[in-house]
Amino acid sequence: MIDIKKRTQAKWPEALITELGGKGRRAFIPDPIDVPKKEVSSAWKRETEIKLPEVGELELVRHVVRLSQMIHGVDVGAYPLGSCTMKYNPKINERIARFEGFVMAHPELPESAQQGTIEVIYRLQEALKKLTGFHTVTTQPAAGASGEFAGVMTIRAYHLANGDTKRKSIIVPDSAHGTNPASAAMAGFEVIEIPSRPDGEVDLDALESVLDDTVAGMMLTNPNTLGIFESQVKKITEMVHSVGGLCHMDGANFNALMGIARPADMGFDVMHMNLHKTFTGPHGGGGPGSGPIGVTEKLAKFVPAPLANFDGKRYFWDYSHEETSFGRLHGYNGNFGINLRALAYIYRNGGEGLRRSAESAVLNANYLLQKIKDIRGLTIPRLPEGKSCMHEFVASAAPMLQDVHVSALDIAKAMLDYGVHSPTVYFPLIVKEAIMIEPTEAETKQDLDLIYGILKNISEEAYTDSELVINTPKTTASGRVDEASLARHPVLSTKMMK
Secondary structure (H helix, E strand, O other): OOOOOOOOOOOOOOOOHHHOOOOOOOOOOOOOOOOOOOOOOHHHOOOOOOOOOOOOHHHHHHHHHHHHHOOOOOOOOOOOEOOOOOOOOOHHHHHHHOOHHHHOOOOOOOHHHOHHHHHHHHHHHHHHHHHHOOOEEEOOOOOHHHHHHHHHHHHHHHHHHOOOOOOOEEEEEOOOOOOHHHHHHHOOOEEEEEOEOOOOOEOHHHHHHHOOOOEEEEEEEOOOOOOOOOOOHHHHHHHHHHOOOEEEEEEOOHHHOOOOOOHHHHOOOEEEEOHHHHOOOOOOOOOOOOOOEEEOHHHHHHOOOOEEEEOOOOEEEEOOOOOOOOOOOOOOOOOHHHHHHHHHHHHHHHHHHHHHHHHHHHHHHHHHHHHHOOOOOOEOOOOOOOOOOOOOEEEEOHHHHHHHOOOHHHHHHHHHHHOOOOOEEOOOOOOOOEEEEOOOOOOOHHHHHHHHHHHHHHHHHHHHOHHHHHOOOOOOOOOOOOHHHHHHOOOOOHHHOO
16 A cells, blocks of 8 residues: 655756757767758848757756656556546557558558558548547547637538528537637637536526527537536527527547447537547647547538548548538648547447446546545535536535635645646636546546545645645655746746746
8 A cells, every 4th residue: 555645855856958968969960961952041041059959869868768757647647637538548559659651651642552541530530420429520620629619610610601690609608618718719709608507507597598599509518527417418409409509519528428428419519529538649738639520410511621531442532522611720631640549549449348438437536526525625516415426526625725724726736746646726617726636447446545545635734734735745846836927927948047
């Protein structure tokens, strides 16, 4: 049993690469240039000499390895980051994604030389269609937010094609995924926010009050960011459809539903999927990602072209709907490496395996939820007693903040000292001092008990000597970081360092 009270010594902060090395050192010597030299126009030349670090191979390797040891990842320890579904990426997926035939394939090759890569996209489209129930799937969006935007742009294109120019707004519940309002606004819509009820579900009376013929659609996260399945989802989609609007499902939380329920059967017209979350792929730090969208038949001609297709003899890029498409989102057809990993994950698990994965994710979340309920200073404010959550849940540290002045952020910082990544904090905004926890299906009972034990120990410390928690973390390379100051006054170069 791991001693959760034991803290290790902090690592010494790593030097900048510019502080290492010396004049003339090289880690790599390139081959001689074998193409003719061309004189660069003076307009493109630098006015000052570029100063690059000069380091030897051993210095470079040690620097990179030391940096990697300072970073937490799902391969290092538990990563219960709510809403982001940071699940383990099986190493077999990595091996497949590195097959030379895929890695070295240039996207401008003729179709006859791209049969394997086009087949991968085609098979992925077909698999996602089966899992979601939609008529058409495009893999072009390169991340979740890109998929959201693609979905709303598809809704916009549909209304414009029908000459319905009066539809100016998109409805977004306050329990939606955080990027939904931005995606709707970027597509040119006014965002109408509606509240959720005390039990966490959409307030149908509030929805009814904003529905009219100017509504283009509604973006609904299901399960929502409170980890609650919208039990009246079909009623919601019917209400929006009754005024001519369309329904977009945010698929960030599809890990709770895959193989169990199909969004198209719930009445959704379009949905984006986060392949790097639900179907595994290394993500974080800005990417990479993949955010395909699925749409019903009446929206199929508006999604980005091309789609991968098969005529029984060969695979090809299908541009047949290019003139009606709202446009392209990606230079080619999405982040191929992530798409390939997702297909490998889907095929290796199969339909039953994916269903068991979703069931395990829900079971893990509910097990941890029940354990955490008895921790002093934490509550589960938006989940009625006796009701289960889905793949994630939101606790509140508001009582602890009031009692001993220890906040959700303090708890998150303290967790880093135990080798566990912190949950999402302060989101969703409708829960004060929110701590959003998603353990995923990959964590064992021992892992879940460890997370519970860490939170319980932090609570005991907070009520005994709050300064122990407020001054954490102590074992990380950077110590306690002031994110607010860093955001307001970012240090973007060594010249700005004091």
